[in-house]
Amino acid sequence: MNFNQAVCVELSLRLFEEYVTYKNRGxxxxxxxxxxxxxFGLLIGNTFTTNEFLTPIRTYLDSEFTPIDETLKIEENEKSFPANVRFPWYDKFDRQWSSFYxxxxNPTMLLKEIVGFVESLDSIDTPYEPQFVDVTLINSGKTLPFLLLDDNISLTPVSLIEASES
Structure with missing residues (x-):
């Protein structure tokens, strides 16, 4: 899958986490x-960063070369990221009596469901440049603050592991 699809996979996983936490009363x-x-081999990393409310943010430089964190707003009927993933996700998965727990x-089935959902989406653009942040290269154990990627990189989500508390 391409980088934009990888971003959608990560956002979909975060939506499941948010929904299950809400349904389990926090x-x-x-x-x-x-x-x-x-x-680069197997790696763990994030395709985007979030603010303290777990809302995706995009960092850019202003005219004075100062990094600015922009919260990506979710508005009704908006066709830009993250609304272009969030609304279809709720259309597919939000059921009044389901808990998703x-x-x-079951991480195997969860990842398969997420990948299937992302593959069903029309072409999705995200505001992110191809890069991972907070990267761990599994084969070497090296950690990197970021990893810049080529525009036409091919990525495959192969597993879900329990995140370390950090």
Missing amino acids: KHIKKYSIVWDSP PLYQ
Whole structure:
């Protein structure tokens, strides 16, 4: 899958976490990290960053070269990221009486469901440049603050592992 689809996979996982936490009345649930197969080998990393409310943010430089964190707003009928993923996600998965907890507890089925959902979306553009942040290269154990990627990179989500508390 391309980088924009990878961003959608990560956002979809975060939506499941948000929904399951809400349905479980805020009780602690385990969080997952996505393991990606990439040209660099297996890695764990995030395709985007969030603010303290777990809303995706985009960082850019202003005219004075000062980094600015912009919260990506979700507005009704908006066709830009993250609304272009969030609304279809709710259309597919939001059911009044479902908890998602059994699905969420089964990472194999959860990842398959997320990948299927993302593959069903029309072409999705995101405001992110291809990069991972907070990267761990699994084969070497090296950690990197970021990893810049080529525009035409191919990524495959291969597993979900329980995220470390950090």
